[in-house]
Amino acid sequence: MAELEGPVLVTGAAGNLGRAVAAALAARGAAVVALDRVAAPLKAMLAALPGPGRHMALAEVDLAEPEACAQAVAAVLARHGRLAGVVHTVGGFAMAPIAETPPAMFEAMFRLNLLTTANLFGATVAAMRPAGRGSLVAIGAVAGLRAPAGMAAYAASKAGVLRLVEAYAEELKPTGLRVNALLPGTLDTPQNRAAMPEADPAGWVAPAQVAEAACFLVSGAASGITGALLPVTGRG
16 A cells, blocks of 8 residues: 555554554554543554654543544644544443443443544544545444444444444535545454453454554545445454
């Protein structure tokens, strides 16, 4: 894949998927703007990337707050003058039978998954419009297409993310901006292995595989793709 241009904002960059995305982008020459709530792991991760001097850390940003998103984007523009891409990996997961799902779980899932996406996209689209090009990538879920049992709150919030991506893609077609979503299967992470010790991770998807797909959607190789909901489900 060709090298990537311009700064790319990666949210949740200190997490398993965010780190993989940041590493894949940096390996292709992109300037990574790594955003997360906690500063120390964020800075340590950036220091290990190729070309550490070209990258930027944004810590203690609450993406559920529109003003925090606007301030983060302003900081990117102050340093780089533009924003070429966004990969939004922030999100949350919760599971319970629907009869045992309290309103607070719905609120938490919508806040973590849908509200952060809406706030971030609102702030970044405004910054990216003048260039007439750019790519935004959200992390959806297969459960957002068809809800499994026990995942009502999570699936509903991810379905909202997918509908938001589709709406943004349609409305932004005249601007040159592209908006797509990745739909990962179960990620092969230490946390998931600990939570599901009886499961066989052979069919799970590696964060690096999702990161490769994100790099493709951000790159010019995907210039004709917008509004796509791309499954990345490994062999499960």
